[in-house]
Amino acid sequence: MTPRFDTISFLSDYGISDEFVGVVKSVIRSIAPHVTVVDITHDIRPYDTKGASLALARSVQYLCPGVVLGIVDPGVGTDRRAVAIEVGDGQSFLVGPDNGMLASAVGMVGGATGAVELTNTDYHLPAPGPTFAGRDIFAPAAAHLCAGVPLDALGPRVDPHELVPGIVPLPRDEAGTIIGEILWVDRYGNCQINVDPEAVETLGTRVQLRWTRPREGVRTAVRAATYGDLQPSQVGLVVDSYGLLAVSVARGSASETLGLEAGDEITLVPLDDRDVEPAGDGEAGRGHTSPVTLQPRRPS
Numbered sequence: 001m002t003p004r005f006d007t008i009s010f011l012s013d014y015g016i017s018d019e020f021v022g023v024v025k026s027v028i029r030s031i032a033p034h035v036t037v038v039d040i041t042h043d044i045r046p047y048d049t050k051g052a053s054l055a056l057a058r059s060v061q062y063l064c065p066g067v068v069l070g071i072v073d074p075g076v077g078t079d080r081r082a083v084a085i086e087v088g089d090g091q092s093f094l095v096g097p098d099n100g101m102l103a104s105a106v107g108m109v110g111g112a113t114g115a116v117e118l119t120n121t122d123y124h125l126p127a128p129g130p131t132f133a134g135r136d137i138f139a140p141a142a143a144h145l146c147a148g149v150p151l152d153a154l155g156p157r158v159d160p161h162e163l164v165p166g167i168v169p170l171p172r173d174e175a176g177t178i179i180g181e182i183l184w185v186d187r188y189g190n191c192q193i194n195v196d197p198e199a200v201e202t203l204g205t206r207v208q209l210r211w212t213r214p215r216e217g218v219r220t221a222v223r224a225a226t227y228g229d230l231q232p233s234q235v236g237l238v239v240d241s242y243g244l245l246a247v248s249v250a251r252g253s254a255s256e257t258l259g260l261e262a263g264d265e266i267t268l269v270p271l272d273d274r275d276v277e278p279a280g281d282g283e284a285g286r287g288h289t290s291p292v293t294l295q296p297r298r299p300s
Contacts (some may be wrong), residue, residue, distance in 0.1 A: 001148040003034050005092075007066035008142050011040040011056060012134065013048065014071070020132075024071075024139045027125065031143035038064065047074040049101045051262060053166050054183050056105035058242050063092075067142045068105065070096035077130035082137050083163065084145065084154055086114035093151070095142045097133070103166030112160035119155040171195050178203070178268040182260055183244070189253020190238075190246040191260050197239045200268060207237060208269040209247065214259060220271065221247065233257075237268075 008028060014020040025037050040059055044052045052072040060068065073080075073096070081098040087109050094102045095118075106112050118124075118137055123144050127136040141154055171180040171194050178200065180193040200207065200223065209219050224236040230250035235258070240246040247254045247266070255261065 003032065003146060004148045005066035005146040006034055007036055007038060007064040008069050008146060009038045009040055009059075009063045009066065010042075010069045010071075011044065011052060011059075012042045012071040013044040013046050013052065014042050014134070016042055020134065024069075024134050027135055027139040028143040028146075031140060032146045035066075035143065035146045044072055048072060049074065049099050050167065051184070052101045053104045056102065057108050057166075057168075058184075060105040060108050065092050067145050068092065068094045068102075069138060069142045070094065070101055070105075071134040071138055072101055073097040073099065073133060075099060076133050081158070082118040082133060082141075083158060084116050084118060084141055084151060085112050085160070085163070086151055087112060089113045090151075093142075093145050095138050095145070097138075098164050100164040100166045103163065104168060107166070112163070114151060115158040115160045115163060116151055116155045117158050120153065123149065123154055169194050171199065173199075176270060180245075180266055180268065182247075182262050182264045182266060185255045185260070185262050189255040189257075190240065190248045191254050191258075191262075191266075192240055192242070192244050192246045193266060195245045195268065197243070197245055200237065200245065203268060203270040206271040208271050209235070209258075210267040210269060211258075211260065211264055213264055214261075217258060219258060224248075 021042050028035055028037060041055060044055060049072050052070060056070055075097065083098045085094045085102060085106055087106060094106060096102050118141050123140055125136045125140055169181040171178055178195055180195045182191045183194050184192040205223050207221050209221050211217050219235050221235040221237050224230050224238050227238055227248055227250065230236040232250055233252065234250050236248045237245050238248045249257045
């Protein structure tokens with residue numbers, strides 16, 4: 001059998017303190033030793049299918065052609081389906097549970113051109129128990145696809161329209177304000193929000209941020225081209241590497257400074273540039289504001 005792919009891109013909520021990731025990789029190598037496994041991340045919060053879906057959607061267009069293995073599976077061992085989804089008429093496949101986690105990534109690369117349910121036990125490992133499908137079902141399926149096994153050998157066809165859809169939060173425009181949601185907090189504490197930069201063009205250079213959880217907060221942010229354009233401790237709105245707005249703090253964590261987390265709702269309110277707001281004490285989440293200066297940063 002001629003190998004078909006040489007790359008599996010792997011995402012999970014397994015973390016790295018247990019042996020789970022290593023076992024999955026070893027299962028893949030035992031079936032398809034020619035394959036390189038690229039770790040997208042294994043630090044998805046446990047059971048967070050929405051966070052996994054967004055991570056895959058952000059990364060899928062940059063992944064090497066091959067198989068994407070996504071395992072965040074709160075329903076492991078239940079009657080939820082295990083699936084392999086074809087995209088690009090066989091240019092790549094996505095393997096994982098049918099719980100909506102794969103849907104956004106599939107949409108980002110043009111939609112599914114086929115799908116099967118992974119029911120053929122000839123391409124599974126014997127399972128001592130039903131709770132490690134990553135080892136026993138998903139990893140073998142991904143490896144066999146790379147080794148050249150046809151998709152239809154893995155199980156019966158599934159109508160792609162019957163797969164569980166993903167849920168993508170959309171911003172709302174209410175009376176001149178934009179109500180969005182924090183999609184992701186990266187390692188540096190930047191808070192990506194589901195707002196297109198063009199949507200805030202009419203809000204001006206200064207924008208008031210309001211949120212109500214985990215406690216009520218108000219801060220003023222300045223729209224900036226780069227993180228480096230922000231003054232020390234200044235809150236900014238910067239277009240991130242995925243083309244969405246991110247709430248940022250110069251050389252600091254916006255998440256920690258403002259007390260924001262993924263899933264929080266945030267409102268963007270236009271400010272009249274003539275307004276002068278009193279300086280806050282820098283403490284996040286208690287209704288304080290910070291002054292915004294618009295002059296260029298002084299050269300060092």
